Amino acid sequence: MKTYKVAVIKGDGIGSEIVDEAIKVLDAVSINSEFELKYEEVLMGGCAYDVHGDPLPKETIEVCLNSDAILFGAIGGEKWDNLPRDKRPESGLLRLRSTLELFANFRPVKVFDELVDASSLKTSIVKGVDLLVVRELTGGIYFGQPREKEETRAYNTMVYTKDEIVRIAKMAFEAAELRGKKVCSVDKANVLEVSQLWRETVEEVAKDYPDVSLSHMYVDNAAMQLVRDPKQFDVILTGNIFGDILSDEASQISGSIGLLPSSSVGGKVGLYEPIHGSAPDIAGQGIANPIATISSASMMLRFAFGEVKAADKIDSAIVEFLKEGYRTKDLASFGASEVCSTQEAGSIIADKVSKL
Numbered sequence: 001m002k003t004y005k006v007a008v009i010k011g012d013g014i015g016s017e018i019v020d021e022a023i024k025v026l027d028a029v030s031i032n033s034e035f036e037l038k039y040e041e042v043l044m045g046g047c048a049y050d051v052h053g054d055p056l057p058k059e060t061i062e063v064c065l066n067s068d069a070i071l072f073g074a075i076g077g078e079k080w081d082n083l084p085r086d087k088r089p090e091s092g093l094l095r096l097r098s099t100l101e102l103f104a105n106f107r108p109v110k111v112f113d114e115l116v117d118a119s120s121l122k123t124s125i126v127k128g129v130d131l132l133v134v135r136e137l138t139g140g141i142y143f144g145q146p147r148e149k150e151e152t153r154a155y156n157t158m159v160y161t162k163d164e165i166v167r168i169a170k171m172a173f174e175a176a177e178l179r180g181k182k183v184c185s186v187d188k189a190n191v192l193e194v195s196q197l198w199r200e201t202v203e204e205v206a207k208d209y210p211d212v213s214l215s216h217m218y219v220d221n222a223a224m225q226l227v228r229d230p231k232q233f234d235v236i237l238t239g240n241i242f243g244d245i246l247s248d249e250a251s252q253i254s255g256s257i258g259l260l261p262s263s264s265v266g267g268k269v270g271l272y273e274p275i276h277g278s279a280p281d282i283a284g285q286g287i288a289n290p291i292a293t294i295s296s297a298s299m300m301l302r303f304a305f306g307e308v309k310a311a312d313k314i315d316s317a318i319v320e321f322l323k324e325g326y327r328t329k330d331l332a333s334f335g336a337s338e339v340c341s342t343q344e345a346g347s348i349i350a351d352k353v354s355k356l
């Protein structure tokens with residue numbers, strides 16, 4: 001029997017509700033398998049600040065470093081919005097990504113046939129969308145120095161080194177080799193020097209992947225193309241801030257931001273989290289959609305542990321759940337035969353998993 005150690009960070013807002021459901025499903029899948037999961041819960045975000053005065057306490061980093069993977073919910077909330085930047089919940093997450101060197105963020109966007117109506121775009125545009133945003137996660141304007149907020153002036157620095165671009169580009173090409181064999185690199189090379197280097201470097205990396213076709217797009221055009229014809233994309237490779245914005249936009253293609261998982265890898269321990277935030281306005285009401293987190297748990301099994309069968313079971317259970325017309329409140333107007341709570345959704349999916 002293999003044992004995998006999972007650091008669990010529930011975080012703030014709806015974080016604990018959605019992570020609890022993912023754990024329910026993980027438990028259901030591991031019961032009938034050759035592996036067991038050992039969880040260790042640690043604090044990050046506003047809740048960690050409240051207890052330790054630090055959104056990323058040392059103990060959290062240590063536990064994460066000692067784990068085989070990290071399952072994370074969400075952080076942030078109005079309560080902590082006026083703290084100095086390094087005390088804000090978001091700083092905890094950014095420091096965790098950076099400390100663990102998680103430079104590659106994978107955000108797959110797949111449209112479930114059962115939910116094509118839920119998208120704000122026409123069915124013909126979204127049906128069959130299957131794309132992957134590969135976002136650089138530990139560089140760019142998020143981390144560039146110098147940065148400062150002065151009285152009447154403030155600035156940040158968008159910087160990428162060639163090495164940083166090479167390693168994320170390789171990740172994107174490798175992912176594309178296993179998918180539709182197309183990479184679209186998104187930048188703003190008509191304005192930014194950093195994007196010119198990005199573009200030249202991606203061109204160089206592309207030479208090692210002759211079976212993958214490469215195209216380039218300016219980020220403003222990419223934002224437009226994503227809603228005009230999302231099916232033209234296979235892998236979108238981009239930097240930190242463009243990836244942040246485009247992945248939220250892309251999530252709407254799928255109908256709800258509550259559906260999309262992500263993995264952040266490349267460094268010491270992989271981090272698996274939904275792409276949505278902590279939604280403080282709906283926290284504690286049992287109406288959050290746990291599918292993005294359950295799906296992130298599936299990615300963890302697949303990519304961190306190589307437990308493909310177990311991951312497939314979770315993915316199939318999610319599809320069955322939707323096929324049978326179960327919907328959480330965010331999707332209640334789209335083909336629901338039964339509207340269920342966060343907790344009911346987790347239990348139904350867990351139950352399906354154990355029967356597979």
Ligand code: IPM
Nearest residue numbers: 076090091093094244275277
């Ligand atoms: C995300 C989030 C984070 C980011 C925030 C919470 C710092 O929006 O993971 O997309 O900007 O990276």
Ligand code: MG
Nearest residue numbers: 244245248275
């Ligand atoms: Mg974001």
